[in-house]
Amino acid sequence: MDDTSSFFDTVTWIITIAVLAAILLPQMFKILREYERAVIFRLGKYLKTKGPGLIFLIPFIDKIERVDLRVLTINVDRQEVITKDNVTVHVDAITFFRVVDAEEAIIQVERYIEATSWLAQTTLRSIVGQVELDELLANRDKINKKIQGIIDRQTDPWGIKVTAVEVKDVVLPENMKRAMARQAETERDRRAKVINAEGEYQAAERLVEAATMMQETPMALQLRYLQTMSEVSEENATFALLPLPLEIMEAFKSMANTTNPSPDE
Incomplete structure (x- = not known):
């Protein structure tokens, strides 16, 4: 009888210790990851910050707040x-x-x-x-x-x-999107007109320079005349061109001025 009572006492103690261990061990030990920290409060007062790794706590006295340090x-x-x-x-x-x-x-x-x-x-x-x-x-x-x-x-x-x-x-808002689309389209049209006008202006400048050069160098006009004839002859044209020297045109012009004098004369 005594042996049976002693056996049950031993089993009771073992069960009690196991239950206490199951309750206390999770409260006593905590494992923190590399990116975690534990803010420890003892009886409500801040104690320290621990981690990462294994930390020890006093059961039911220490409380922790886990903090993630990642972004x-x-x-x-x-x-x-x-x-x-x-x-x-x-x-x-x-x-x-x-x-x-x-x-x-x-x-x-x-x-x-x-x-x-x-x-x-x-x-x-x-x-x-x-x-x-x-x-x-x-x-x-x-x-x-x-x-x-x-x-x-x-x-x-x-x-x-x-x-x-x-x-x-x-x-x-939709009305603002439409207004911005119209504004962008108007801006693109304005830029296109400015670019076109700038191109016309530059072309006019080049023409003036070319005219001045030809006026100062008559031979340049002759060369341009011959170049134009060469370009026309390369086309599949059904007509023939007879080149005339420009001096002949000047002669005709002088004769016209002699035949038809100005009203002042």
Whole structure:
């Protein structure tokens, strides 16, 4: 009888120890990955930050908050914003940030990811509302850096570093899209007319230079005349050309002036 009682006592102790071990061991030992840190509170007071690897805790006395040190992303939901020139647009963005001080991220702010997300939304609305539509579309990089700088300054006391902010899309009203399309088409027409006018101007300049050169060098006109005849003769023409010296035309001109004197004479 005593042996049976002793056996049951031993089994009871073994079961009790096993249950306690199953309860206490997970509370005593934690394994942290390379990118994780544990902010430890003992009786509610901050003790230290540990990790990565195996850490030891006092069961039911020490509490930990795990913090991920990797770069995290936040999608800023699409916001309806009125720009500085009173155009309603819808914009969304994505924010990249990481925790550089796990202690500050846990102690200084409640739910730092959510807080950073709300801050990114309000900053996006504020900055877009301060710029005109053309600047928003043309200077996207400048606006991204401006938003990043503002958010980074706000989150620095929280131990958070904002690495980048990218405005993903700018959605315009349909009437604004049509107006911008008309504006772009008009601008293209204007450029085409300017280029055409510039070409005409340059061609006129060249013609004036050629005329001046031919006036100063009559032989150049003769050579041009012969070149034109050569070009015409290469065509499949059904007529024949008889070249005449230009001096003959001058003679005819002198005779016409002699026959028909001017009214002043």
